[in-house]
Amino acid sequence: MISFARGYGQDPIYALFAAGYLTHGEINRAAPREFTLSDFNDLQLAQEIVRRLDSGEASPxxxxxxELDASSNVVPMRDDFNPDALPHAAYPDTEEPGYPDED
Structure with missing residues (x-):
């Protein structure tokens, strides 16, 4: 079984677990695995954030x-900001300024 797992590039410890020779607790005691953020995909990270928010465990x-301060890279939007005035902004209709009609 161990050779088979290695042949498929799998960890033999998890093959022994899958076959019922080891319990989850035995695996964790023998070789606890440390995870990094790069071990998880974007969806898994987002789900964890939602879980923490829903359970009240989320950090401040x-x-x-x-809080905005002088060293912040987040600034409030100006009162006179008009996104419709941007030349490359998307428009809700199909006609965008600057493009000729294709008739």
Whole structure:
């Protein structure tokens, strides 16, 4: 079984677990695995954030408003900002300024 797992590039410990020779607790005691953020995909990370928010476990960085100060890279939007005035902004209709009609 171990040779078979290695032949397929799998960890033999998990093959022994899958076959019922080891329990989950035995695996964790023998060789605890440390995970890094790069071990998880974007969906898994987002689901964990939602789980923490729903359970009340989220840190203040996720639950409190951002405080703007002189060193912040987040600035409030100007009152006179008009996104419709941007030359490359998407428009809700199919006609975009600057493009000729294709008739």
């Amino acid at each position: 960085q996720l639950t409190e408003p951002v």
